[in-house]
Amino acid sequence: MASSNEIGVEYSDGVLGLLKELNQLQSVGNSVYPIGIFPSQRYHPFLPYEREDDNLFFTASIIRMLQGIELGFHTAEKELFENMRLKALRAYPLFQNKDGLDTYNFWQTTPSRHFPNGLFMHRFEHFQIPDDVDDTALVYLTEVADKERVGKLREKLKQHSNLSYKKASNPLPAYRDLKCYSTFFGKKMYIEFDVCVLCNLMSLILTHFNEDELNEYDLDTLKFIVSVIERDEFQTLPFYSAPNYPTTELILYHVVRLLPLLPDGFKSTVQKKVENGIRERQSSSSGMNQILMENAAMKLGLSPISGEPDRKVLEDNDFYFFHAGMITAFENRVAQFLAPNPLFHLRYKSKALNRALLIENLMLRRSVTS
Numbered sequence: 001m002a003s004s005n006e007i008g009v010e011y012s013d014g015v016l017g018l019l020k021e022l023n024q025l026q027s028v029g030n031s032v033y034p035i036g037i038f039p040s041q042r043y044h045p046f047l048p049y050e051r052e053d054d055n056l057f058f059t060a061s062i063i064r065m066l067q068g069i070e071l072g073f074h075t076a077e078k079e080l081f082e083n084m085r086l087k088a089l090r091a092y093p094l095f096q097n098k099d100g101l102d103t104y105n106f107w108q109t110t111p112s113r114h115f116p117n118g119l120f121m122h123r124f125e126h127f128q129i130p131d132d133v134d135d136t137a138l139v140y141l142t143e144v145a146d147k148e149r150v151g152k153l154r155e156k157l158k159q160h161s162n163l164s165y166k167k168a169s170n171p172l173p174a175y176r177d178l179k180c181y182s183t184f185f186g187k188k189m190y191i192e193f194d195v196c197v198l199c200n201l202m203s204l205i206l207t208h209f210n211e212d213e214l215n216e217y218d219l220d221t222l223k224f225i226v227s228v229i230e231r232d233e234f235q236t237l238p239f240y241s242a243p244n245y246p247t248t249e250l251i252l253y254h255v256v257r258l259l260p261l262l263p264d265g266f267k268s269t270v271q272k273k274v275e276n277g278i279r280e281r282q283s284s285s286s287g288m289n290q291i292l293m294e295n296a297a298m299k300l301g302l303s304p305i306s307g308e309p310d311r312k313v314l315e316d317n318d319f320y321f322f323h324a325g326m327i328t329a330f331e332n333r334v335a336q337f338l339a340p341n342p343l344f345h346l347r348y349k350s351k352a353l354n355r356a357l358l359i360e361n362l363m364l365r366r367s368v369t370s
Contacts, residue, residue, distance in 0.1 A: 015073075015366070018311075018359045019080045022062070025352045026084055032117065034108075036091035038062055040350035042324070045342045051117045053348065055106050056095040057322060059088050060138035062356040067142060068257075069363040085142070092139055102153065103131040103185055104139045130186030133157070134197040134244070137204045147208040154205060154215075157181050161217050162191050169331040172233065172240055178220040183244070190329050195228045196245035196254040206261035214263075222266050229255060229270040235277065239340040243328050246340070249289045250321070252277050256296040275300060287316035291357050298364035309361060314354050320347040 027033035033054045040058040043050040066081050073081060096102075098109040106129060107113050140150060162168045162180045168191035169176070175193060181201060183192040198221050205218060214222075228234050228241045228251070239246040245254065255274055259267060282293045282305045291313060294304040324346040327335045338344060 015359055015362050016077050016080070018355050018362070019077055019084075022352055022355050022359070023080055023084055025355070026087060034091050034094055036087035036089075038088075038350060038352035040348055040353070042346050042348050045345060045347055049346075051115075053117070054108070054113065055348075056092065056104060056135050057106055057138070058348070058350045058353050059091065060135060060142055061321070062350075062353055063088050063142045064138055065353075065356045065360050069360055069367075072363050072367050089143060092143070095135065095139075097131050101131075102136075102149070103156070104135040105129070105131045106135055130184050130189055132184050132197075133181060133201050134183065134194075136185075137197075137200040140204050141200070141207075145204070150204060150208045154209075154218075156185070157201075158215075158217055160185050160187070162193070166191060168193065170243075170328065170336060172237065174227070174231075175224050178224055179217050180221045180224050181217060190331055192243060192328070193224055194242045194244050195225050195234070195251055196242045198225055199254040199258040203258050203261055206258075211263040222262070225255065225258070226266050226270050229273050229277075232273075239325075243325050243339075244323055245321075246323055246325075247289070248277070249281055249285060249292045252281065253292045253296045256299050259300070271300075275302065278302065287313055288319035288354055288357065291361050295357065295360050295364060298361075298368060303368075304361075304365070308365060309358065311358070314351070314358065316354070317349075319354065320349050321353055322348040324348070 022038075025038055027035055027037045027039065029035040032052050033039055036059065037054055037056075038059045040053050040055060041050055042053045063085055066085070070078060070081055092104070094108045095104050095106075096109060097104070098112070107115075136153065140153065158164060160182055162176070162178060162182060165187050167176060168180075168182075170190060170192060180193050181198060182189075183194050183197050184190075202218070202221060202225065205214075209218070233241045234251040234255075235248050238248050238251060242251050245251060252274060255270070256278070259271060259274065278293055278297050278300065279302070282290065282297060285293050290306070291309060294306070294309075297304055325339050326344045326346065328339050330336070
């Protein structure tokens with residue numbers, strides 16, 4: 001049965017209906033969003049600040065989620081997804097490195113559209129950010145980059161890893177001597193370790209390189225990811241473990257996506273703890289965070305603790321999938337002490353991404369029952 005929802009889109013219940021909504025949310029081109037980009041907004045958790053934000057991240061994240069379940073789509077569903085995927089991929093060049101290198105930025109690059117639709121920060125070059133590992137990895141994953149291309153990226157990553165030109169001061173002390181990959185390209189940037197960013201990156205690398213081919217940077221990065229789980233820092237210190245995805249639910253979701261690719265020695269170390277963490281969070285979470293945990297559980301072959309979700313979950317206004325810390329770049333102790341405080345955060349939300357997560361949930365349930 002079709003009806004009208006809060007975004008004025010006609011939908012039918014189920015996966016196909018949600019894909020139709022998603023298709024209508026994808027921009028056909030306007031003054032704010034280029035063709036192929038899914039809308040998102042940045043906002044302050046306390047202040048009356050909210051702006052439309054035409055970034056690459058949410059579009060690439062949505063395509064990656066749907067790619068992971070597309071084998072289960074029925075014909076009409078697959079056709080809709082393929083149409084959205086092609087439109088998204090055609091928008092990627094807008095976010096490519098300004099000099100044509102094969103790395104990607106959160107925002108458009110030529111010209112720079114950093115902090116779009118704002119009043120102040122977009123006016124100054126000082127607030128431009130360099131290309132980042134997260135968006136680059138998501139682009140490579142969704143474009144299904146070949147081994148040669150990923151190998152070239154891996155060589156570039158070494159130049160921006162910890163200890164290559166400076167030593168990290170922001171991560172937890174136990175990790176400061178790891179030759180771990182950092183979030184950003186650009187030698188003027190601070191070194192940042194983010195377990196979710198690195199899960200996306202290592203998913204890309206491990207798709208093409210087996211355990212015998214891993215270098216010291218790959219191995220140290222995996223050590224960081226595994227240690228965050230082993231030491232329970234994903235629960236006790238989520239902000240310092242993942243400054244851009246600073247919740248336990250987001251960390252678990254990203255680690256679960258990496259688990260099938262992990263070498264056995266790393267996987268056996270953390271799998272049970274990840275499973276236990278998901279079971280606990282399924283019971284204690286609600287709204288979209290519960291959808292995240294159900295999806296993670298089903299990816300591990302565990303059963304969700306509740307029945308098929310109601311689409312009212314999409315109205316969860318407290319859920320955010322990405323976050324920007326406004327003072328994480330400052331490498332002094334006072335700034336690092338204050339950095340976890342939400343007063344210094346911008347959060348990002350996207351109706352389109354929430355729908356992608358709900359589609360993923362329904363598709364995982366379909367695979368269990370089929």
